[in-house]
Amino acid sequence: MVEKKIIIENDYGIHARPARLIVETASRFESDIQIVQDGKSVNAKSIMGILMLGAKKGTVLVLLTNGSDEIEAMEAVMAVFRKIASMKELQAK
Amino acid sequence: MKTQSKEIRLSGVAASPGIAMGPILVLGSDTIFVEEQRINSKEIDLELDKFDKALDKSKKDLQKLYEKALVSYGDEAAQIFNVHTHLLEDPMIVDETIKKIRKDKCNSDYAFASIIDNYIQSLDEMSDELFKSRTTDLHDIKRRVIRYLQGDDPARLKQVDSPVIIFAKELTPSETIRLDRSKVLGFAMDFGARTSHATILARSIKVPAVVGLNQAGKYLKNGDSVILDGEEGLLIIHPNQSTLTQFQKRYSELQILEKRLEAIKKLPARTKDGKDIELASNIEFPQEVETIQDLQGDGVGLFRTEYLFLADEYEPTEEQQFQEYKNLLERLEGKPLIIRTYDLGGDKPSKSLIIPPEQNPFLGVRGVRLYRDSGHQLFRTQLRAIFRASVFGDIRVMFPMIACMSEIQYCRRIINEIKVELKRQKIEFSENVPIGAMIEVPSAAATADLIADECDFLSIGTNDLIQYSTAVDRGNENLGYLYQPYNPAVLRFIRDTIAMGHQKGVWVGMCGEMASDPLMTMVLIGLGLDEFSLSPVSHLLIKEIIRHVEYHECESMAQKALQFSTSDDVHNYLNNIYQKKFRHLLHLTH
Numbered sequence: 001m002v003e004k005k006i007i008i009e010n011d012y013g014i015h016a017r018p019a020r021l022i023v024e025t026a027s028r029f030e031s032d033i034q035i036v037q038d039g040k041s042v043n044a045k046s047i048m049g050i051l052m053l054g055a056k057k058g059t060v061l062v063l064l065t066n067g068s069d070e071i072e073a074m075e076a077v078m079a080v081f082r083k084i085a086s087m088k089e090l091q092a093k
Numbered sequence: 094m095k096t097q098s099k100e101i102r103l104s105g106v107a108a109s110p111g112i113a114m115g116p117i118l119v120l121g122s123d124t125i126f127v128e129e130q131r132i133n134s135k136e137i138d139l140e141l142d143k144f145d146k147a148l149d150k151s152k153k154d155l156q157k158l159y160e161k162a163l164v165s166y167g168d169e170a171a172q173i174f175n176v177h178t179h180l181l182e183d184p185m186i187v188d189e190t191i192k193k194i195r196k197d198k199c200n201s202d203y204a205f206a207s208i209i210d211n212y213i214q215s216l217d218e219m220s221d222e223l224f225k226s227r228t229t230d231l232h233d234i235k236r237r238v239i240r241y242l243q244g245d246d247p248a249r250l251k252q253v254d255s256p257v258i259i260f261a262k263e264l265t266p267s268e269t270i271r272l273d274r275s276k277v278l279g280f281a282m283d284f285g286a287r288t289s290h291a292t293i294l295a296r297s298i299k300v301p302a303v304v305g306l307n308q309a310g311k312y313l314k315n316g317d318s319v320i321l322d323g324e325e326g327l328l329i330i331h332p333n334q335s336t337l338t339q340f341q342k343r344y345s346e347l348q349i350l351e352k353r354l355e356a357i358k359k360l361p362a363r364t365k366d367g368k369d370i371e372l373a374s375n376i377e378f379p380q381e382v383e384t385i386q387d388l389q390g391d392g393v394g395l396f397r398t399e400y401l402f403l404a405d406e407y408e409p410t411e412e413q414q415f416q417e418y419k420n421l422l423e424r425l426e427g428k429p430l431i432i433r434t435y436d437l438g439g440d441k442p443s444k445s446l447i448i449p450p451e452q453n454p455f456l457g458v459r460g461v462r463l464y465r466d467s468g469h470q471l472f473r474t475q476l477r478a479i480f481r482a483s484v485f486g487d488i489r490v491m492f493p494m495i496a497c498m499s500e501i502q503y504c505r506r507i508i509n510e511i512k513v514e515l516k517r518q519k520i521e522f523s524e525n526v527p528i529g530a531m532i533e534v535p536s537a538a539a540t541a542d543l544i545a546d547e548c549d550f551l552s553i554g555t556n557d558l559i560q561y562s563t564a565v566d567r568g569n570e571n572l573g574y575l576y577q578p579y580n581p582a583v584l585r586f587i588r589d590t591i592a593m594g595h596q597k598g599v600w601v602g603m604c605g606e607m608a609s610d611p612l613m614t615m616v617l618i619g620l621g622l623d624e625f626s627l628s629p630v631s632h633l634l635i636k637e638i639i640r641h642v643e644y645h646e647c648e649s650m651a652q653k654a655l656q657f658s659t660s661d662d663v664h665n666y667l668n669n670i671y672q673k674k675f676r677h678l679l680h681l682t683h
Binding site: 019020023024042043045046047048049051052054 | 172175176179180183184185186212215216219227
């Protein structure tokens, strides 16, 4: 399992357009990919799930990937977040 | 015991006369009606299969829409259809629905709708606008999938046992086509003006309508008992007993008046001093021919053919159109059928034609302007169908939005090509199908003589003529006051068009709403209008007026009316005369 913590810096948060990009990227991988916010965990391959998170600017998210291609999956998902969310990686405490 | 709700009275624009009393059906933005039904274990697989197929069809739709949008609007805008596709593949939606069908043993449309509604509710509770607005996407996919699950026919009216009064914020032409007429008692709308499409439909099927109510949606829920007063423009919600009694009385009085008017059906539309006036009807759908034959009028003065393009996803073929027109001619038994070639754009967007978004659709590509490029093939097809049908009756054709003589010449050129084609294919047609122009653009009204040189008749389309004359959008409820049928400019246009047409030896008719306006009847007769084409709901009233006037008094009234300086002065003058002369036609309680 790979785990990373990020903070969203994008003004508009994660709304429909970026949500779609996340889903498209995550769906390419076999691993289970979860996005956790405030204890709520959603499947990154579900656009509904991501929307329901309501991730805004300043939101802290934990990304979890688990499976045979978990490393590549994490890299790819991080790359998407970087692109769409002006995200900053937080050092895990 | 249910507590009595308080009576609420809301006021809007009177769009179609009459009184309706009954339950209201609220068409919300998703306009779907879903009911939970129990299924047994054996039916579960069937239901799941139905769901799977519906998802599949929906995704295919979305792919097509994505491609169309890509071409017309670009990548950014087209992406929304991808979002919808993702939603339809989303485990949180799809898997949850399947689980529910299995666990609750219920129908797929109910299961799907419930899941989506839950998410809509959650999103609605979010404060952030960007997330809240995603509910629109959920409503959209809900509607799309459920349409397929319910057999692609809005179940909302199928499941209604008794007739209802329909309430919607607004009704698009495509939606009104799908309504089951036999279940509609009347229309109430928040938006719209007297010349909106839904109004025209209401007047066609002769039910009351009130539009521009503004905020009625806040006070209404499905099944509420209401009274709709199409004469006063009133919607009364939860009427109390005394209100009910009062309206029941008015309703029976209206029935009496109607019976009296019924009696004049078989009498001619002739003035007291013997002038015969042609009284035809405006129709929008072939089914209406029954209503107008019952009126015993002079045929169809305007057959709006846009329904052909708005009801289906695909264009109507030449054969389909030919059969419709032939059928109509046969039912009209020799009476004329005047077809207006399709007039799309403006407020009648079509799925068949992708008209690029315009800043000013009313000043843009609509009517005859469509026939040159993107709409050319459809135009030829329609003309071919019309000419093929011409051997079965008195069919005539007229062209909308004519702005100048060269446009008529263009249309005639195409007609000649069609004739040559048909001759070559040894298909029979009548050589002398009369050709007409709609006079609804000010430049056409000013040069009606030049246009008449190329035509067999002219027909004044007052709805558009009025709005172009005073440069106002008839659908804009804030500018209702500027839409002035009695504006001196409009009256002069009408006077001069008729005069110029007659000078050139062609007859001049009118098919706009003004022809149905009892206040204007005498003026129009006095100006020499040869033919009135009316909405069926006004037919008998106008006939009664014609039968009670003398031509020479109409002439002097017309002269006087044209002398006033303001719309209000004209209106007051017309109203005074009407009140004096036709008291017995007014409501008995006034």
